[in-house]
Amino acid sequence: MSDAFGWNTTNLRGVADRYAERTGCRVYVPDFMHGTSAPASIKAVIDSVLNDRGFWGWLVKPWNLLKAAFVMVPFSIRNKPEKRYPGIRKFMDDLRCNEAANLKVGVVGFCWGAYGITHLAHGEVAANGKTIIDAAFTAHPSEIEVSRDIEPVKLPYSMAIGDVDFALPLKEVHKAAEILDAKKDVDTEVVIIPNAKHGFAVRGNPDNKEEKDMADQAEDQLVRWFTKYLS
Structure with a gap:
C-alpha cells in the first residue's frame, strides 16, 4: 500500500x-485512493519545508507551506x-x-x-x-x-x-x-x-x-x- x-x-x-x-x-x-493521490510534484516542496535550513529556505518557507497545504489538505480530507x-x-x-x-x-x-x-x-x-x-x-x-x-x-x-x-x-x-x-x-x-x-x-x-x-x-x-x- x-x-x-x-x-x-x-x-x-x-x-x-x-x-x-x-x-x-x-x-x-x-x-x-481512486485517482486522488497527491501529485509527485509536491514532494520537492514538502522536502524544502522540512529540510531547508538556510536563509533562503526560511525566506520561502511560508510560501512553500501554503503550496503544500493547498495540495495536502484536500488530499487528507479525501483519503x-x-x-x-x-x-x-x-x-x-x-x-x-x-x-x-x-x-x-x-x-x-x-x-x-x-x-x-x-x-x-x-x-x-x-x-x-x-x-x-x-x-x-x-x-x-x-x-x-x-x-x-x-x-x-x-x-x-x-x-x-x-x-x-x-x-x-x-x-x-x-x-x-x-x-x-x-x-x-x-x-x-x-x-x-x-x-x-x-x-x-x-x-x-x-x-x-x-x-x-x-x-x-x-x-x-x-x-x-x-x-x-x-x-
Missing part, C-alpha cells in the same frame, strides 16, 4: 518489481485512512477468498499505507474463515496512533523506520517497540535506521549512496521477513 503519492510513481513500481523478483511473490499495487480502509479490507478479503485461498498473503504499507496493513495485522478474518493476511511489513509509517493501532496487532509485524522521522517521533517508535516486544505469542520487530528520514524506503534518490543504502536496508528487511513467513 502506497504512500500519499499513490501507486503510479516510478520509485514505488520499481520497489514492487524488486520485491516480486527477490521473494518470488506476486505483488499487487492497488489504487486505494482519511479510516475512510479508505473498508475498500482496502474488501480487496484483501476478495483476494484471500479467491486467488490466495490456499496461499500465504503478506502486506506492505509505506507512510499512508501503514494504517491499512496495521489494521489487517489485527487478525481480521476473511469470509472463508482464514485471517486475511499472514504477515505485515511497514516502512516509515504515518497515520497511526501507537496505543490504538499497535496494541491490537496479532500477526507477524515488521517495521523499518528512521530515528528522525517527523511522522512518528522516536519516542513513539520506542513505545511501539515496547508494545510489540511484549507480545510473546507473535513475532514482531522494529528496526530503527540512523539518520533515515520519512520516505526513505520509496522516495530516496537512488543516485545518492546514503539514501540508496537506507532503502536497500529496508528492502532486505522485508525480503527476510516475507521469506520467513510466506515461504
Whole structure:
C-alpha cells in the first residue's frame, strides 16, 4: 500500500518489481485512493519545508507551506485512512477468498499505507474463515496512533523506520517497540535506521549512496521477513 503519492510513481513500481523478483511473490499495487493521490510534484516542496535550513529556505518557507497545504489538505480530507480502509479490507478479503485461498498473503504499507496493513495485522478474518493476511511489513509509517493501532496487532509485524522521522517521533517508535516486544505469542520487530528520514524506503534518490543504502536496508528487511513467513 502506497504512500500519499499513490501507486503510479516510478520509485514505488520499481520497489514492487524488486520485491516480486527477490521473494518470488506476486505483488499487487492497488489504487486505494481512486485517482486522488497527491501529485509527485509536491514532494520537492514538502522536502524544502522540512529540510531547508538556510536563509533562503526560511525566506520561502511560508510560501512553500501554503503550496503544500493547498495540495495536502484536500488530499487528507479525501483519503482519511479510516475512510479508505473498508475498500482496502474488501480487496484483501476478495483476494484471500479467491486467488490466495490456499496461499500465504503478506502486506506492505509505506507512510499512508501503514494504517491499512496495521489494521489487517489485527487478525481480521476473511469470509472463508482464514485471517486475511499472514504477515505485515511497514516502512516509515504515518497515520497511526501507537496505543490504538499497535496494541491490537496479532500477526507477524515488521517495521523499518528512521530515528528522525517527523511522522512518528522516536519516542513513539520506542513505545511501539515496547508494545510489540511484549507480545510473546507473535513475532514482531522494529528496526530503527540512523539518520533515515520519512520516505526513505520509496522516495530516496537512488543516485545518492546514503539514501540508496537506507532503502536497500529496508528492502532486505522485508525480503527476510516475507521469506520467513510466506515461504
